[in-house]
Each structure stands twice: as C-alpha cells, then as structure tokens.
Amino acid sequence: MRGKQFLIDCGEGTQIRLRQMKITNTRLGHVFISHLHGDHCFGLIGLISSFGMLNRTADLHIHAQPDLERLLTPLIQYFCAESPFRIVFHPVDPARHALVYEDRTVSVHSIPLRHRVPTCGYLFEEKPRERHIVREMTDFYRVPVAWMRRIKQGEDFVTDEGEVVPNDRLTTPPTPPKRFAYCSDTAYKEDIVPLIQGVDCLYHEATFAESEAARAVKTLHSTARQAAEIARRAGVKKLIVGHYSARYSDQQTILDEARAVFPGVVLGEDMKTYEF
Amino acid sequence: MRGKQFLIDCGEGTQIRLRQMKITNTRLGHVFISHLHGDHCFGLIGLISSFGMLNRTADLHIHAQPDLERLLTPLIQYFCAESPFRIVFHPVDPARHALVYEDRTVSVHSIPLRHRVPTCGYLFEEKPRERHIVREMTDFYRVPVAWMRRIKQGEDFVTDEGEVVPNDRLTTPPTPPKRFAYCSDTAYKEDIVPLIQGVDCLYHEATFAESEAARAVKTLHSTARQAAEIARRAGVKKLIVGHYSARYSDQQTILDEARAVFPGVVLGEDMKTYEF
Numbered sequence: 117m118r119g120k121q122f123l124i125d126c127g128e129g130t131q132i133r134l135r136q137m138k139i140t141n142t143r144l145g146h147v148f149i150s151h152l153h154g155d156h157c158f159g160l161i162g163l164i165s166s167f168g169m170l171n172r173t174a175d176l177h178i179h180a181q182p183d184l185e186r187l188l189t190p191l192i193q194y195f196c197a198e199s200p201f202r203i204v205f206h207p208v209d210p211a212r213h214a215l216v217y218e219d220r221t222v223s224v225h226s227i228p229l230r231h232r233v234p235t236c237g238y239l240f241e242e243k244p245r246e247r248h249i250v251r252e253m254t255d256f257y258r259v260p261v262a263w264m265r266r267i268k269q270g271e272d273f274v275t276d277e278g279e280v281v282p283n284d285r286l287t288t289p290p291t292p293p294k295r296f297a298y299c300s301d302t303a304y305k306e307d308i309v310p311l312i313q314g315v316d317c318l319y320h321e322a323t324f325a326e327s328e329a330a331r332a333v334k335t336l337h338s339t340a341r342q343a344a345e346i347a348r349r350a351g352v353k354k355l356i357v358g359h360y361s362a363r364y365s366d367q368q369t370i371l372d373e374a375r376a377v378f379p380g381v382v383l384g385e386d387m388k389t390y391e392f
Numbered sequence: 393m394r395g396k397q398f399l400i401d402c403g404e405g406t407q408i409r410l411r412q413m414k415i416t417n418t419r420l421g422h423v424f425i426s427h428l429h430g431d432h433c434f435g436l437i438g439l440i441s442s443f444g445m446l447n448r449t450a451d452l453h454i455h456a457q458p459d460l461e462r463l464l465t466p467l468i469q470y471f472c473a474e475s476p477f478r479i480v481f482h483p484v485d486p487a488r489h490a491l492v493y494e495d496r497t498v499s500v501h502s503i504p505l506r507h508r509v510p511t512c513g514y515l516f517e518e519k520p521r522e523r524h525i526v527r528e529m530t531d532f533y534r535v536p537v538a539w540m541r542r543i544k545q546g547e548d549f550v551t552d553e554g555e556v557v558p559n560d561r562l563t564t565p566p567t568p569p570k571r572f573a574y575c576s577d578t579a580y581k582e583d584i585v586p587l588i589q590g591v592d593c594l595y596h597e598a599t600f601a602e603s604e605a606a607r608a609v610k611t612l613h614s615t616a617r618q619a620a621e622i623a624r625r626a627g628v629k630k631l632i633v634g635h636y637s638a639r640y641s642d643q644q645t646i647l648d649e650a651r652a653v654f655p656g657v658v659l660g661e662d663m664k665t666y667e668f
C-alpha cells in the first residue's frame with residue numbers, strides 16, 4: 117500500500133512463502149498479529165531469524181497483543197543474538213478499535229473481533245491523495261511551479277492581478293483512497309460492520325460451511341454465509357474468504373454458500389495475489 | 393526402524409512436510425535435535441501444537457541440548473495448555489558420545505560434532521536380530537514350540553533323549569542389524585570416523601562446494617568433498633549429503649565433488665525416501 121509492504125499474521129512457513137513469491141524483506145517494515153494462536157504467529161521467529169542472516173538493518177515493527185513480546189523475546193535473544201536489526205514491539209489492545217499505526221500516507225486501526233483468545237482484525241486505509249492537476253488549465257493560467265503543491269491540495273489560484281481561479285477549474289478530484297479490512301479469526305460479529313463500511317476489499321475468515329454452523333458457534337469461527345453477511349451489510353466492494361477447515365478437500369461449498377449472500381466473493385488461495 | 397518412527401531435527405515447516413508425506417503422528421515417539429539453530433528446531437512448537445489438536449495422547453520425547461527445554465516450555469504452556477499429551481525432555485550433552493535412547497530393538501548414541509554452537513549427530517543402531525528358523529530342520533527334529541524362542545536366540549536343542557542338536561543345523565544367521573548415522577551441522581571432524589565405522593547409511597552435511605572451502609572453515613560447515621572423505625574413511629555403505637547452501641541453484645557440483653571421493657553418494661532431496 118503506497119509503496120509499503122505490511123504483513124498480517126505470520127503462521128509457520130511464512131518466510132518460505134515470501135521467498136517462493138520473491139517478496140524481499142527490505143520493504144517489509146510492519147507486521148500486524150491478530151491473535152496468539154500458532155497458525156497466526158509461529159512463523160515470526162523464523163522470519164526474524166532469516167532477516168538477520170540476510171543482514172537486514174532496518175527496524176522491524178511488530179504490532180500485537182502484549183503477551184507476544186514476553187514470549188518471543190527469549191527466543192530472539194537466544195537465536196538472533198547477532199541480528200543486525202532491531203525488533204520493536206508495539207502493544208495492541210485487541211478489545212479496542214484504535215489507531216495502531218500511522219505514517220504520511222497510510223493508517224491502520226484495530227478491529228475488535230470475537231474468538232477464543234483476545235483477537236483483533238486490522239483496517240488499512242490510505243490517506244486522502246492530492247487532486248490531479250489539469251496541465252492544459254495550469255498552462256493557460258500560467259500557474260507558477262511554486263503554487264502547484266497548494267493547488268494539488270485544493271487551494272484556489274490567485275493571479276498576480278488578484279484574479280481568483282477556482283481550484284476545480286485547475287484540477288480533477290483525487291483518486292479515492294483505498295481501504296482494506298482483515299477480519300480473522302472471529303465468530304459472526306455484527307458490530308464490526310460500521311467499522312468496515314464500504315471498504316474496497318474485506319478479508320473475512322470462513323472456516324466452516326453451514327453444515328458445521330454449530331461447530332462454528334462452539335469454536336468461535338464463522339461460516340461462509342456469515343462472512344458474506346458481514347460483507348453485504350458493510351457494503352464492501354469485494355470479499356475474500358479464507359481460513360478453511362482442513363475437513364474440506366475443496367472450497368466449492370464455501371464459495372457457493374457465500375456467493376448466495378454476497379456475489380462479489382472470491383476464495384482466498386495460497387500464493388495468490390489479489391488487487392483492488 | 394523396527395516399526396518405530398524417529399524424527400531427527402525439526403526445522404520450520406516440518407509438520408507441513410509430514411502431512412504432505414502422509415506420515416501420521418501416532419508412531420512418532422522420539423525427536424532428536426542436533427543443535428539449537430533455527431533451521432533445526434523452529435518447527436517443534438508447531439509440531440507439538442498440531443499433535444495436540446489432533447488429540448494425540450502418547451508422550452512425545454524430545455532429546456536435545458538442555459537449553460531447548462527452557463526455551464520451549466513457556467511456549468508450550470502458553471500455546472498448548474490444553475494439549476492432551478505430555479512432552480518429556482531428555483537432556484543430551486552434545487560434547488559426549490553416549491547412549492541417549494534405548495528400547496528392546498533399537499539404540500541411539502550421540503556423536504559429538506563441531507559447529508558454531510554445541511552440536512551432536514546421532515547414531516541409530518538396530519539391536520542384533522534373532523536367528524532364522526529353518527522350518528524343515530525343526531520339523532525333522534520335532535522341536536517343540538516352547539523351544540523356539542531359545543533356538544532363535546542361538547541355543548542348541550536338546551531332545552528328550554538327551555541328544556544335542558547344534559543350533560546352526562536348525563537356524564541360519566540373523567539379518568545383520570542396520571545402522572544409520574546422522575551428522576549435521578559440522579565442520580570436517582575426523583574423529584567421528586571410528587564412531588560411525590561401516591554404517592549402512594550416513595547422512596552428512598555438505599553445505600558447500602570446494603570453491604567455498606574457506607567459508608566452510610569459517611562457518612564450521614563441511615564441503616561435499618569433506619563429507620565424502622568421512623564416508624570413505626568410515627567405510628560406510630551409502631552416503632546421503634544435504635544441507636546445501638542457498639547459493640547453489642542445483643547440486644551437481646556438490647554431487648560431482650563428493651562422488652570423486654566416494655562413489656556411493658546420493659543427494660538428499662526434500663520429501664524423498666531413502667531405504668537401506
């Protein structure tokens with residue numbers, strides 16, 4: 117997002133997948149962990165260890181429930197003592213919807229979820245972009261280069277003669293900022309809908325088909341229909357489902373059941389890239 | 393070996409490979425860890441965690457340098473609190489050649505190696521098998537069933553009339569016990585040769601080709617030629633090399649250089665089964 121790479125969760129084997137997908141470690145600065153179950157964090161120590169051996173020097177920031185720092189620190193000290201970069205832990209309270217990361221162009225908020233251990237999703241939002249200059253119009257009005265930044269930010273142009281040229285004659289609206297929400301693992305939780313309203317892309321877990329609805333309730337996971345129901349209510353543009361129970365040898369039922377509620381659903385697949 | 397499964401080292405992703413190879417967890421009772429570098433032990437917590445979710449009940453024994461217990465226990469307590477089986481750690485002193493495991497049919501000894509951290513290999517040995525009964529001869533001498541176990545163990549048969557039938561008329565020699573040695577990671581270390589003399593199969597690391605011999609010295613790894621030299625001096629029947637540096641896109645040079653010294657070498661490959 118905006119030239120930066122973010123990693124959400126880090127199950128065992130993540131570093132191997134990153135290597136297979138030729139994703140280099142150098143731009144990956146921030147990792148966001150949803151909850152402390154093994155399939156969401158057991159890959160961290162390997163990732164950190166390998167980054168060290170690849171002579172990474174940039175800090176690596178890990179946003180997670182505070183227990184992770186306590187658990188991981190002894191391993192980092194033992195296995196990565198010679199690592200040439202720093203690990204910076206940022207505690208996240210999974211029970212709160214709060215800003216957890218922000219830079220010049222992107223912000224990330226936590227999304228409280230409901231699972232067997234404290235869990236939160238993450239909402240990634242681009243900040244508003246600048247307006248697009250209409251070159252012919254700025255040429256026509258002889259807008260000096262010094263004015264361009266202010267014009268992009270929406271200011272009207274005032275000529276040396278004091279004539280005011282309204283901004284919308286010089287620019288077109290900015291590209292709308294993109295928003296992505298990641299919600300896993302969680303039971304059906306309707307109160308996340310306002311937090312993710314209208315996002316361009318929602319990843320929502322869909323561990324079970326409807327036939328296992330009772331098991332979904334018991335294990336605090338969602339069915340495909342429930343994931344789609346969240347997407348429908350939130351009016352998202354695209355839904356990616358994933359985190360399928362190993363009992364399903366294929367995901368056709370998951371897809372069919374979700375599609376019946378929300379047609380804009382696709383199956384999340386390993387190693388696949390999704391653009392939005 | 394003798395109907396038991398042993399796991400030697402457990403890098404990240406081991407549980408995924410076991411699943412892909414349809415190796416079930418139920419017969420795997422003992423894990424032997426050579427040293428505490430991530431590529432040899434980061435997969436343990438995931439393996440233990442998944443065994444718990446698969447409702448394993450049998451104890452899992454882990455033989456390793458004592459630091460591992462201290463490092464892994466907090467993770468096991470946090471992530472596998474509801475695990476229905478016990479983890480039993482058995483401390484191994486990598487500096488000593490000693491018996492680390494023994495049952496009715498198999499023994500395992502440590503093999504001190506030389507690496508950047510305390511490291512040992514493991515020698516797996518079948519115990520002597522029983523002699524093979526020659527059915528026609530035991531029928532001829534009307535050997536009662538009650539005698540059979542003693543005959544298999546080499547005793548002469550004494551008839552009711554007091555006649556002694558020498559054992560070698562009733563049996564043929566037992567199948568020779570198999571021996572397997574695992575040596576990784578290690579610099580060239582000639583004093584392991586007597587410990588692994590004549591083994592049926594030796595796995596020896598061959599991280600580098602000769603062109604990186606200086607790097608092998610520096611990082612305390614072996615070249616392919618050195619691995620083959622150990623195999624040749626120990627008169628092993630078969631050598632499997634592995635643990636190749638990521639710098640080699642294929643292992644032809646490794647194979648060629650080892651084969652020049654020890655023709656009975658094969659390349660270790662992921663997911664491949666080797667019989668001996």
